[in-house]
Amino acid sequence: MRINTGIKRGDDYDRFVVSQEQPLLEFLLENVKQSRTKIKATLQGRGIKVDGKTVTQFDFTLRPGMKVAVSRSKRNQQEFKNRYVKIVYEDRWIIVIEKNIGILSMAAGHSSLNVKSVLDDYFKKSRQKCTAHVVHRLDRDTSGLMIYAKDIDTEQALEHDWHNIVYDRRYVAVLSGEMEEDQGTIQSWLKDNKAYITYSSPVDNGGKLAISHFSVLDRTTEHSLVEFKLETGRKNQIRVHAADMGHPVCGDPKYGNGDDPIHRLCLHAWLLCFYHPVTGEPMEFETPVPTAFRQLFK
Structure with missing residues (x-):
């Protein structure tokens, strides 16, 4: 069903x-004479x-009755830009971001740079009545994909059923030395000491069982891309x-052992697949392996 369009001249918006x-x-898509890509860019650009x-x-x-205004001017679109956080996907319940190194997932101590406060500021500026709820973490110097919930109910759904909701989660790392095996599984019990160093034990030490599957993607005599x-x-x-x-x-x-070829922790969360906590739809996100990692294997 077509709509009446009332376009006010003299401003930068088409109104519907x-x-x-x-x-x-x-x-x-039905009402604006633009390509799908352009419309999505206008949405992302807050237009x-x-x-x-x-x-x-x-x-x-x-x-029915709502008024929609679509910006004709690129200048009107205050696109979200942050050197530490890139928005990959957003709907009314969740936001998926790619985190850079050097930023915490959530606040720790006074005025620490963290993703939650960056997102809360973005929500405020885009007039969204929500806050970012942390459901999992990446270390400050690990980069990659993360989900944040936008309300407490979605956060609870993710936290309580995380193991069933997230069906594939993969990282890529540059390891020191040439790996002997092409693939395998390592499992141990992990427990923190009082100095927050995580210790690993092949037998139950009262900690938590941790299981990691690995496969080598590339290797040199100095390093392995795994x-x-x-x-x-588990933590760490x-x-x-x-x-x-x-x-x-x-x-x-x-x-580590002091091997630091690119002056950063060489760990990146590249793949994140989960069932949407509200709609149940499978959601799959991936990011490229950082260029600096790849360059070590040229």
């Missing part, structure tokens, strides 16, 4: 009135308003298991 309930992206409020979620539900698939997600699991194998993660100040 909604006549039937439907998702925002579907509405825009769409619904009843005066900026909306970035493509699946936002429109109802993919890890986690069966359990990959770093401790890599050290157990005699091939610690490069650039690891805690469990």
